[in-house]
Amino acid sequence: MKTQKNISKVLLYTLLIAGVICSIGPFYWMVIGASHTSGEIFKVPPNFLPGSELWTNLKNLDESIGILKVLGNSLTITLIYTALALMICSASGYAFAKFKFKGRDAIFFVLLLAIMIPYHVTLIPLFKMMAALGWINTYQAVILPNLAYPFAIFLMRQNMKALPDSLLEAARVDGAGEFKIFFTIVLPTMKPSLAAVAIFLFMFQWNNFLWPLVILNEQDMYTLPVALSSLIGLSKVDYGQLMMGTAISTLPIMIFFLLLQRQFISGMLGSSVKE
Amino acid sequence: MAELQKETAAKQVYEPKAHKKNWITPKNFPYILIAPTVILFCLFTVYPVISSFIMSFQKSDGAGMAFVGLENYVRLFRDPLFLTALKNTFFILIIQVPIQLFLALILAAALNSKLVKMKAFFRISYFMPAITALVAYSIVFMIMLDENYGIINYFLSLLGMEKVGWLTSTTWSKVALMIAITWRWTGYNMVIYLAGLQNVSESLYEAASIDGAGRIRQFFYITIPQLRPIILFTFVLSTIGTLQLFDEPFILTEGGPNNSTLTISLYLYQNGFKYFDFGYASAIAYVLVIMIAILSWIQMKVAGDQD
Numbered sequence: 001m002k003t004q005k006n007i008s009k010v011l012l013y014t015l016l017i018a019g020v021i022c023s024i025g026p027f028y029w030m031v032i033g034a035s036h037t038s039g040e041i042f043k044v045p046p047n048f049l050p051g052s053e054l055w056t057n058l059k060n061l062d063e064s065i066g067i068l069k070v071l072g073n074s075l076t077i078t079l080i081y082t083a084l085a086l087m088i089c090s091a092s093g094y095a096f097a098k099f100k101f102k103g104r105d106a107i108f109f110v111l112l113l114a115i116m117i118p119y120h121v122t123l124i125p126l127f128k129m130m131a132a133l134g135w136i137n138t139y140q141a142v143i144l145p146n147l148a149y150p151f152a153i154f155l156m157r158q159n160m161k162a163l164p165d166s167l168l169e170a171a172r173v174d175g176a177g178e179f180k181i182f183f184t185i186v187l188p189t190m191k192p193s194l195a196a197v198a199i200f201l202f203m204f205q206w207n208n209f210l211w212p213l214v215i216l217n218e219q220d221m222y223t224l225p226v227a228l229s230s231l232i233g234l235s236k237v238d239y240g241q242l243m244m245g246t247a248i249s250t251l252p253i254m255i256f257f258l259l260l261q262r263q264f265i266s267g268m269l270g271s272s273v274k275e
Numbered sequence: 276m277a278e279l280q281k282e283t284a285a286k287q288v289y290e291p292k293a294h295k296k297n298w299i300t301p302k303n304f305p306y307i308l309i310a311p312t313v314i315l316f317c318l319f320t321v322y323p324v325i326s327s328f329i330m331s332f333q334k335s336d337g338a339g340m341a342f343v344g345l346e347n348y349v350r351l352f353r354d355p356l357f358l359t360a361l362k363n364t365f366f367i368l369i370i371q372v373p374i375q376l377f378l379a380l381i382l383a384a385a386l387n388s389k390l391v392k393m394k395a396f397f398r399i400s401y402f403m404p405a406i407t408a409l410v411a412y413s414i415v416f417m418i419m420l421d422e423n424y425g426i427i428n429y430f431l432s433l434l435g436m437e438k439v440g441w442l443t444s445t446t447w448s449k450v451a452l453m454i455a456i457t458w459r460w461t462g463y464n465m466v467i468y469l470a471g472l473q474n475v476s477e478s479l480y481e482a483a484s485i486d487g488a489g490r491i492r493q494f495f496y497i498t499i500p501q502l503r504p505i506i507l508f509t510f511v512l513s514t515i516g517t518l519q520l521f522d523e524p525f526i527l528t529e530g531g532p533n534n535s536t537l538t539i540s541l542y543l544y545q546n547g548f549k550y551f552d553f554g555y556a557s558a559i560a561y562v563l564v565i566m567i568a569i570l571s572w573i574q575m576k577v578a579g580d581q582d
Contacts (some may be wrong), residue, residue, distance in 0.1 A: 042424030125323035
């Protein structure tokens with residue numbers, strides 16, 4: 001019995017560790033690659049240790065896409081988007097979770113349905129709309145279309161449901177206005193959920209590719225993913241530079257995630273994960 | 276300073292009066308809360324969805340659009356490239372989604388086992404791929420999958436295997452795409468299953484072990500049936516995701532070689548933003564909508580009937 005238990009333990013750990021190598025390996029490879037030249041990246045047998053070309057790659061990357069400008073675009077768009085979307089989605093989530101009003105279920109159903117609609121359907125009319133407004137190559141064109149993000153509203157609603165009604169009632173009896181209740185009771189109590197949804201929204205916009213690709217066509221306005229994809233289109237691809245770019249686009253979000261992962265994962269699941 | 280104090284004192288006096296006139300009530304407040312969502316949603320989702328539907332029956336005609344009835348849809352089903360994209364997408368859907376979800380289930384079950392320590396470490400490691408930009412990981416995979424110098428073929432050569440033309444062979448390019456997608460999404464689904472497993476009663480497993488059921492039997496007879504609603508949920512989500520597959524083939528293979536990784540979304544993008552054939556691209560989008568609706572309905576029906 002004891003040996004059997006040990007055997008299954010060894011098997012389990014082998015499986016799990018093999019899985020970890022597969023899922024983390026590419027990140028390691030990316031960081032290593034960012035410090036090598038194209039030639040060194042494609043050496044056989046491969047290099048598994050960091051190289052010395054980190055600064056050269058960074059300099060080359062800056063020359064070809066203007067990494068600071070691109071990083072600034074991505075950060076500006078993502079931060080403004082996250083702040084606005086968080087306000088809009090948490091307000092709606094609160095309404096759907098804690099109020100009874102005419103049309104509530106119908107509106108919520110339509111929002112849920114929108115999760116199933118492929119984003120591509122809206123692509124061309126949105127493009128035409130932005131063109132008509134003269135908003136091609138603007139931040140607002142990237143930010144506006146996804147502000148009312150159905151999945152985030154859904155998550156907020158799930159989390160807000162846990163808020164006790166008696167708390168809200170007590171505040172109302174005390175004479176607090178609805179806005180006051182929302183800002184001084186609901187939002188502070190929901191901080192962990194807000195954080196989780198904020199990370200979710202941040203990642204969505206940071207990684208967003210297809211819409212920015214369509215709406216941004218001036219290199220000065222590119223976001224990080226769009227700028228990276230433009231590097232692949234070149235006739236001679238500098239892979240060291242490219243790896244540097246992917247590392248810059250991935251590492252901040254990885255660190256961000258590692259710091260906040262507990263909140264993020266539980267928030268994603270509607271606070272149903274118990275440790 | 277004194278003035279400011281006077282002002283706040285005055286305010287305090289007037290506050291009760293202002294409060295009485297408060298026009299925000301619990302009755303109209305929810306509408307104020309959802310107003311931004313409804314306005315933005317109508318402008319940027321409802322309107323485009325309708326507009327795109329109308330456009331799918333139109334064709335560019337000089338500066339404007341002319342109504343052409345079902346012409347775009349008829350053209351679609353005679354278009355060999357579209358049919359290739361359709362076949363490719365379904366091929367990936369049928370093979371990749373079950374593999375990925377099964378793998379996620381096994382990992383979740385293993386991580387849920389009492390024998391395993393450091394659960395948080397494993398959970399974070401597996402979830403990590405799900406936070407990366409599709410563009411970034413596609414680029415890394417493109418480099419790792421290089422036929423002659425890629426690290427994956429190097430590892431295969433250590434095992435005594437031949438070089439595989441991951442991105443240059445029409446068969447292997449599909450496999451490469453599926454490997455990349457599996458890497459990105461397995462951990463994501465695993466976390467969803469782990470959450471579901473928290474709600475499965477421990478006593479079920481205990482009773483099964485007393486009856487002499489091994490781990491593998493427990494997996495098939497307890498874990499899978501107990502998680503059925505969640506498995507259905509992930510199936511529907513993965514199906515929708517696969518049908519919309521764009522970033523990976525766009526970066527990894529550009530739909531090639533010889534259109535072997537051309538997906539419906541990629542073809543839509545090419546028609547819309549390379550050839551500016553908006554009517555035709557809209558028709559492709561609506562075929563996608565119809566397929567997602569039908570497949571989701573079938574999946575829910577199949578799972579519902581078993582209950």
